[in-house]
Amino acid sequence: MILGVVTIAVVDDDPLVRRTVAGYFAGRPGLDLVAEAAAPEALDAAGRAADVILLDLYYRHRARVDAVAGLAASAQVLVMSAHAEDRDVLAALDAGAMGYLLKEARPEVFTDAVRQVAAGERYFSAALYGIVLREQRVRPAPEPLTVREWELLRHRAQGKTDQQAARAMGIQPGTAGTMLKRIRRKVGLATKSELVKWTLERE
Incomplete structure (x- = not known):
């Protein structure tokens, strides 16, 4: 983050979705869209260096959890999806995603989520909290560190x-x-x- 400005990249294979989501950040103070791409592999250097990467989890109808893990090594990844399958939500979080946002969310929800994730805090659409809480209750005690x-x-x-x-x-x-x-x-x-x-x- 440079001088309080959060840089953002949007990754979605649907060009209409990319344009729509990109429009949510236009003119928003402190937010700067620096890259758009159809797939993680197509992100340029600026996109990979963004503070927050908004990533559509499903690419060609397949969950790309591997992409979450790859991008999370250098950026905060906020998954966006039209779906909320328990296994995919949890797999994305396990792979390093900082949050999971449903695409039906309002524009101001997108901007709030990006700011929150950029600050190092998790964000989930309200409909997903039940999934996350259930997993936390059943997850076994953590394995000790070596x-x-x-x-x-x-x-x-x-x-x-x-x-x-x-x-x-x-x-x-x-x-x-x-x-x-x-x-x-x-x-x-x-x-x-x-x-x-x-x-x-x-x-």
């Missing part, structure tokens, strides 16, 4: 990048990234910033 996982968290909490932490631990950066994803799943946090805060609270 010694190496705690070591990686401490490096990240000290302000080191994934590459710097990996070098200090004698592992590949890709391995560190995989470890962080596994840690986020274990503790139920979606972003690296949440993970750093969580670590500092326990030091």
